[in-house]
Amino acid sequence: MITLEGLTKRYGGTLAVDELTFDVQAGRVTGFLGPNGAGKSTTMRMILGLDHPTRGRALIAGRPYADLRRPLCAVGAMLDARAVHPARSGRTHLVAQARANGIPVRRVDEVLERVGLAKAARRPAGTYSLGMSGRLGVAGALLGDPPVLVLDEPVNGLDPDGVRWIRRLVRDQAAEGRTVFLSSHLMSEMQLTADHLVVIGRGRLLSDTSMTDFLAAASPASARAVVPDPEERAALVRRLVTAEGVSVETSPSGELTVEGRTAAEIGDLAHHCRVRLHRLSDVRVSLEQAYMDLTARSVEYTTGGSGADTTAAAAVPNEGARP
Amino acid sequence: MTILTTPGERANPARTVPDTPGRGTPGGLAGAIASEWTKLFSVRASYLCLLAGLAITGVFTYYYASIARINEHPVQPVGNAAASSAVLVQFAVVVLATVAVTSEYSTGSVRVSLLSVPRRHVIQAAKALVAAVVAFVAGTTFAVVGTAVAWVAFDGRASFEAGPSLLQVLAIGLYQALVAVLTVGVAFATRHPAGALSVLVTLLWALPSVLLGLGGPALADVNDHLPHGSGDHLMRLGAEAPYTPATAVLIVAAWAATAHLIGLCVLRRRDA
Numbered sequence: 001m002i003t004l005e006g007l008t009k010r011y012g013g014t015l016a017v018d019e020l021t022f023d024v025q026a027g028r029v030t031g032f033l034g035p036n037g038a039g040k041s042t043t044m045r046m047i048l049g050l051d052h053p054t055r056g057r058a059l060i061a062g063r064p065y066a067d068l069r070r071p072l073c074a075v076g077a078m079l080d081a082r083a084v085h086p087a088r089s090g091r092t093h094l095v096a097q098a099r100a101n102g103i104p105v106r107r108v109d110e111v112l113e114r115v116g117l118a119k120a121a122r123r124p125a126g127t128y129s130l131g132m133s134g135r136l137g138v139a140g141a142l143l144g145d146p147p148v149l150v151l152d153e154p155v156n157g158l159d160p161d162g163v164r165w166i167r168r169l170v171r172d173q174a175a176e177g178r179t180v181f182l183s184s185h186l187m188s189e190m191q192l193t194a195d196h197l198v199v200i201g202r203g204r205l206l207s208d209t210s211m212t213d214f215l216a217a218a219s220p221a222s223a224r225a226v227v228p229d230p231e232e233r234a235a236l237v238r239r240l241v242t243a244e245g246v247s248v249e250t251s252p253s254g255e256l257t258v259e260g261r262t263a264a265e266i267g268d269l270a271h272h273c274r275v276r277l278h279r280l281s282d283v284r285v286s287l288e289q290a291y292m293d294l295t296a297r298s299v300e301y302t303t304g305g306s307g308a309d310t311t312a313a314a315a316v317p318n319e320g321a322r323p
Numbered sequence: 324m325t326i327l328t329t330p331g332e333r334a335n336p337a338r339t340v341p342d343t344p345g346r347g348t349p350g351g352l353a354g355a356i357a358s359e360w361t362k363l364f365s366v367r368a369s370y371l372c373l374l375a376g377l378a379i380t381g382v383f384t385y386y387y388a389s390i391a392r393i394n395e396h397p398v399q400p401v402g403n404a405a406a407s408s409a410v411l412v413q414f415a416v417v418v419l420a421t422v423a424v425t426s427e428y429s430t431g432s433v434r435v436s437l438l439s440v441p442r443r444h445v446i447q448a449a450k451a452l453v454a455a456v457v458a459f460v461a462g463t464t465f466a467v468v469g470t471a472v473a474w475v476a477f478d479g480r481a482s483f484e485a486g487p488s489l490l491q492v493l494a495i496g497l498y499q500a501l502v503a504v505l506t507v508g509v510a511f512a513t514r515h516p517a518g519a520l521s522v523l524v525t526l527l528w529a530l531p532s533v534l535l536g537l538g539g540p541a542l543a544d545v546n547d548h549l550p551h552g553s554g555d556h557l558m559r560l561g562a563e564a565p566y567t568p569a570t571a572v573l574i575v576a577a578w579a580a581t582a583h584l585i586g587l588c589v590l591r592r593r594d595a
Contacts, residue, residue, distance in 0.1 A: 045434075045594070045595075048438060049437070049438075049441045050434055050437055050438070050594065050595040051594040051595065052592075052594060065441055066441040066442060068441065069350060069351070070350045071438060071439065071441055072438070072439055075438075077438055079434055080431055080434070082431065083430060083431030083432050083434055083435055084430065084432055084435070085362075085365075085366060085426060085427075085430050085432050086430065087365075087366045087367060087368070088362070088365045088366055089365070092361060092362075092365040093432075093435075095361055096358045096359075096361040096362045096365070096436075096439075097358065097435065097436075097438075097439045099354055099357035099358040099361055100350060100354045100355050100357070100358035100436075100439035100440050101350045101354060101439055102350040102354050140435065
């Protein structure tokens with residue numbers, strides 16, 4: 001488990017990380033979200049003892065990182081996959097880390113095999129593609145078979161196969177009871193991978209909740225229905241809009257988008273009114289949409305600068321934003 | 324929706340950290356030394372530095388002895404050629420130790436290193452020790468080669484006694500080892516090769532040249548307390564020295580220790 005207690009980092013006048021307090025629990029994948037510059041990487045570096053907090057502390061299984069005697073056997077981390085000496089082979093890069101922590105060298109070959117780098121192991125790391133560097137980084141994180149994994153943007157530069165591989169790997173690690181804390185700005189990927197979400201913006205905690213609750217809370221239930229008969233459609237709309245908090249939009253093709261009702265509720269109502277439906281489905285809110293809603297709202301009631309809005313929007317690629 | 328955590332729900336760490344897998348070599352300083360050794364000898368730059376040192380030794384001692392023979396200098400201990408070559412050869416050690424530190428910063432791999440060895444004094448001690456051992460072995464080897472080359476080139480204008488020559492070889496090795504420790508400290512303090520080399524070239528070469536070039540007993544006295552000035556008194560035989568070899572060692576060691584502490588201070592305080 002990772003524990004943050006009032007973790008704060010100030011660079012000159014800017015507060016990069018502001019009083020972060022949360023736990024990352026074992027046995028599940030915790031996603032770490034936030035716009036660029038929100039302080040995700042700084043937070044991870046402080047957890048790993050690389051940057052010094054201005055105030056507060058970060059503990060791994062109750063101890064600061066620097067107090068771990070064999071840190072690689074307690075925490076596996078990947079921050080920047082490219083941070084390898086280009087002239088050193090991937091294998092030697094890992095051997096140096098293994099030696100520092102009393103990990104037998106045969107374990108290096110095991111993890112290289114596991115990440116699919118066995119063939120390229122003795123080539124200089126400078127010749128690796130971004131995807132191969134990512135795999136080497138993951139190999140380094142797995143080296144000490146640690147109960148805690150901290151991964152900063154692990155799918156960066158990986159091909160679709162690699163992305164699926166990472167997803168399975170972290171899910172398996174969590175299923176084995178390990179603590180997995182990973183950041184990513186790929187919302188669709190995060191939605192598939194994480195069980196729990198920690199969202200920060202401008203260094204402050206915006207949300208610490210399960211994926212399900214996050215999605216549910218982000219937008220009220222909504223559903224789509226196709227009613228072929230115009231009269232029945234009008235009747236159904238009349239019945240729907242009488243309720244508090246329900247709004248209905250009708251598309252030219254006759255499709256209804258109902259906010260504030262689930263598909264089940266609409267189905268029951270249609271049955272009750274003897275209205276024929278051709279299609280009925282819940283609108284699943286995407287993590288991306290939920291996240292955008294949250295950051296947009298948080299911008300309003302935090303410092304309210306107009307600059308923050310663009311920061312939040314810039315963090316997420318816009319294509320496919322709508323569900 | 325739930326904004327912010329509930330700080331009351333802080334479960335105690337259920338899982339203990341298994342940081343003693345009970346197999347393989349020990350971690351700690353021994354592990355850090357093994358790790359640094361692996362890193363140093365897995366890049367070509369280290370071998371190139373050592374080869375360059377060997378080449379400079381050969382050329383320098385050959386010329387030193389040839390000039391002494393041609394100009395009919397008085398007979399001197401043959402090891403003085405190797406001792407004099409240290410003024411240039413030390414930079415092979417300086418570059419080797421500088422690159423060992425600064426390449427980690429330029430590639431960002433210093434973060435990987437600090438993840439495996441998070442205690443700053445341990446990683447710095449490991450780097451300094453490895454560099455010192457390599458510099459000692461290289462320094463003594465260079466000295467033996469330099470002495471042999473010079474013996475040929477002196478062609479009779481030098482004296483050889485086994486005991487003093489052996490001590491001289493060891494003194495050269497010791498000086499190079501202390502230069503390596505000094506360099507690692509400076510490199511950790513500056514983090515950039517340009518910065519580190521500027522400081523070290525000034526301290527080990529430019530400043531002594533200026534002080535001796537300007538002349539006068541006061542400036543010579545200052546030079547006697549700089550690393551290379553005192554190192555020269557340690558390595559060279561037959562010239563009158565203002566202090567004993569032990570004092571010379573202490574002066575060089577004090578410079579190395581100061582640089583080490585400054586480097587450690589920076590390494591501890593600054594973010595990686």
